[in-house]
Amino acid sequence: MLSEQELHNRAMEVVGKQLEEDGYEFLTVNSELKKDPQFVCLKEKKLHFVIVRAVGYPNNPVEYDGVFMEKIRSHAEKFEAHAYYAGVGLAHADDYELPLSLDAPCAINYQGLQEITLHG
DSSP, rough: OOHHHHHHHHOOOHHHHHHHHHHOEEEEOSSTOSHHHHHHHHEETTOOOOOEEEEEETTTTOOOHHHHHHOOOHHHHHHHHEEEEEEEEEESSOOOHHHHHTTOEEEEOOOEEEEEOOOO
């Protein structure tokens, strides 16, 4: 069974690959759990903070903690940066109810970056 850190690393790989393909330049990458943001990137001379979360089935990877993300958005604003949430759903590809292991096929549900905007 994969640890929380191993699941997080898988999610980081998915998001990192997408960021790279989309032309983001990595300034810092932090794969340590609960150290946010995971990616600080530049694209078109603008700073971007990306929060990555591995989300196990049956939870919805698109849903996030609005209060926490508001703190991240506010922090990013101080640096004139855009803030994004990247939730990556991970499940055993053969049976979503089974735990994931290193050699198990993995189903990935990733909808892309979600910009964290001020709600209200």
